[in-house]
Amino acid sequence: MLINKEIYLIQWIIIVLTLTLLLLFDNLLFQILIIGSLLSLTWKISPKVYPQLGIEISKINATCVVFGFLVYIAWVIKENYVGFSIFLLNQVLFHMGEMLHVAFYKFNLLKWGSYLINHSFGYNLAITFSISEYFAESFFFQKDYSLFILIGVLMTLVGHSFRIGAFISAKQSFHHQVQSKKASDHILITTGVYKISRHPSYFGFFIYSLGQQVVLQNPIAFIAYIPVLYKFFISRIYLEEYYLHQFFGYAYQEYSANTPILIPFIEYFLRF
Template sequence: MSKTKQDRGEIYVFIQAILLIALFFGPTDLFGKPETIYYPLWLAGRALFYIGLGIALWAAIALGPNLTPMPKPKRNGELIQTGIYKLVRHPIYFGVIVLSFGWAATLQSWYTLAVAIVLLIFFDLKSRKEEEWLLEKFPSYQDYQRRTKKLIPLIY
């Protein structure tokens, strides 16, 4: 049986790459940019960027050999529910969301803020498909869903 591009979620990875390129390399003044940078917001944005980066890296390391760029879990993968995965089911996505909003605050650009919002919505949609696959693979995933928030610890 041949694999299609949707068998492992390659389209999601492609869209995610496009959104991240748009975030970091897109035009920062498309919807207007303040003439002066508000320093406290810039400082908060830098902090959020590095906190988000740290969360995403911590989550990736915690996955160990289960880490894959595809949303479909590896055939021989295990369900990780400890460490940061006890706080949120998709901590890599959470970290990228935090760093995206941090980047938007750093640049103080409406365009970058809009892309960060689109990334948040995209990760919610991507995680829905990923969770379908996780439910198929791991019978205990449904219980994990009940007790752990999806994208933002303690909130959502």
């Protein structure tokens, strides 16, 4: 467990180090040299320190340099593009949260893909559309209204709390893919955030995704996200609950009867 925490801590150190150096050397040429040097060092040194992880640890730590750069960009543009600045910070926190679960509880599965950056074509398309809408609309009208930003930030914080809380509460029993066979260490989790929602990671991602669009003040993306998210989670939760009832029988039936999902109206749609 110690090496798991160590590797995750190093990722945050790389992010902070990258940010600090970029803030200290406010010269474009120096900054290019800093990023290039950090990318080269992390790529070459990482597999020597953790040879069991091979090329994956190189990709993981190099990505942290990129994350540090994104945090720096968020800092630089915060005056003119407040919403996009917060959006970038949220994206870094989201992907580091995904890595936390694997690094702490499923170390044998640790790889660059644990960040879920390249989650799916649909996910990448949604992110691209969100950014495009934000900057396209920014040319025509003011987007950074403080009330919307505050609401959006609160939504994303709730989302982060539920999703990361699900990782911490479920530990090894959490899976990013629906499991059709019960693993020996798979137990029914009803503590932590699972007391509040029986699918806290789904609720967290739902409220986080919409919160990001409120932060960006993207009306088109916000409206478009709603049916897409519902379509995904209805089919996903329906399948997952089918297997959970098989795995845990009456215990899950009783738990699900007393614990909501929290995604509005989704339990109504699950009846059909």
